[in-house]
Amino acid sequence: MSLPRIILDCEVLKDRDSGFSHFTVPLAHELIRQNQHYQLYCYVPPTEVGGLGHTGVHYLTQRSFHKYINPPSYGFRLWHATSQLSWYVPTSPFTKVVLTVHDLNFLHQKPDERTYTRQLAMVRRNIKRANYLVTISDFVRQDILRHADLLGYTGRQPLRYVPRGVEALPTLASDHVPAYKPQRPFLFALGTVNPKKNFHVLPPLLQGNDYELIIAGSFTESNYATAIQAAAEQAGVADRVRILIRISEADKAWYISRCLGYLQPSLAEGFGLPVVEAMQLGKPAFLSRLTSLPEVGGSAAYYFDDFSPAHMQQVVAAGLAQHSPARAAAAKAQAGQFSWQQTAADYLAVYKELLGK
Template sequence: MPSLFLDTERMANLNSGLGQLCLHLGRELVRQKPADWDITFLVKRHQVGTFGPIANYRVATRWGRVWRWWKYDVWHCPYQDTRFYPTRATKFVYTILDFNYLSLPQYSEQRKDRRKQHYQSMASKAQVITTISEYVAKDVPQRLNVAPTTPIRTIYCGVDIPDDRQMAEPAVKPSGPFLFFIGMLQSYKNVHTMLPILAANPNLWLVLAGPDKPEYSQQIWEQARELGVADRLMMPGAIDESTKWWFYANCEAFVFPSLMEGFGIPVVEAMAFGKPVFSSSLTSLPEVGGTEAFYFPSFEAAAVVDTYQKGMETYRNDPAMPERLKGQSAKFRWEIAAATYWQLYQDLLREK
């Protein structure tokens, strides 16, 4: 019986994008599992059983990286920063989400070099490299030495949209219409450039959700005070899934001015609610937003405000736009991703 091993150790933090990726991809792989395959997940001890009794589990510990008796036909790591790796006899699928770490100014060149060496080591072991966007697929051979015989395939992430029962209204929320952003608050997320929209719209709030880097959050607050909009800025920190869905469902629009993204799951999530999306036009984001997102031509204050004002006018005057946004979001589903991966796993086993 063929066996698949999936490294979902990062699922330990379910409030992170990576944790959600591991969870939802794992669930869908189990749902679509061929009857003649075994599937085993690498998890933290408290998450044994997450994918039900049909799956097997290995407990991730800090003592082990490779166990020679962990022998599987196919080993898939769905993110590039894994601490575990397979034996030589295993067909290895290595997923690269992005190379953002290598561009972040807060890390030394030595740390970046070590991280890049790790990526290279894993890529050299892989029979197939997968990415979550065409942008990253094109970036891989620019960053790493990839053998001509190693294919690079794009398999998009998915989004699972909950029903109303899975939404929880936060205890503290804006007292008026609001823009919403969710993600790690680091400088490359570029969210401080959205503050001029508040200055131009005195009834509007901005909610920036997600764990923050203190130096960047301090910069945001200082700029908000300078513009006189600090009383309409909310930064609730990391929020759980049910609260996140409430903010999507109730926001006026979603803003995502990020300068570096391997995919941009929040854009797909916002579109699933038919919400207008105002996005950066950089890296992978045009792939995700398609023709339905509004893109900032620059992040000068006047351009940001003008793009927002004109975009909202277009949205309000086009009653069919919410459904088109939902249609764009529907292109990215975990059932599509899982079906594509199962085909890949089976193709690998058929290869000599």
């Protein structure tokens, strides 16, 4: 008897630098490694056929018209949609759907009305179609329950939190030099440069010291980058603030490994991947107390209770002074909870629960 066929939506691989890709690629690799009970297919853009290997995996090619005419799914027992905003959810009632929800940030940091309406409609559609909902943080699980009526969640589907894994940062060549090399001790922040990340509150942290601030992101909203620079001008530190776009993985590892501290003052986060990456190296992480960040940083991080310059300066100065080897070890232990091996095992358990095998 042939094994049941299941499919993992990897369409996000069209942009390997995106946050969704940083979730989907390592999950796919670990599912391929652990899977023994299914024929595993990955739904990928044409350029990524074979991109996840050729052993233990098959491919279904994504086509642009699949947004309007759903991809063929009648031969599959289960479809795993890896994002709450996925266009690609099967219409076949015989195909079970697992939906991973990364965040509901549009409810917390409202975008323009058009974007809000579109994202809400997409999330509602995908929740309605799903047979099983999985969130990447317990905060997001609670968020679904808090906004159940708005999202159309009736409670008929199981709702489970599965901690996402985090890969170790790449090992750097001893002679690696980043595209921009700071000339002073520096603080580092990473993420899409948009208002949700709240990066414009960071420049005053350079007052009264000789630090640099490096903000790196895969994408930048130009108006918000201008707002950050304006905040730096107002604080009198514009010459020590750098915004870098689409840095390499090697450069990211260089900045994290050499920074004085990592900063994440976000107003909304579904998880906070760079926080874990910094804590893997024992770095002090300075975070907002909003949405999922306290869950990710735990007691090993340092927190901003508000975003006033004086308070933030005090938190960072005290944290840098207090960050002993014991605190660094606690940060590494916190980061060690987020394992792709466990994440994939948990998803395979979800598949088994839905399919009965």
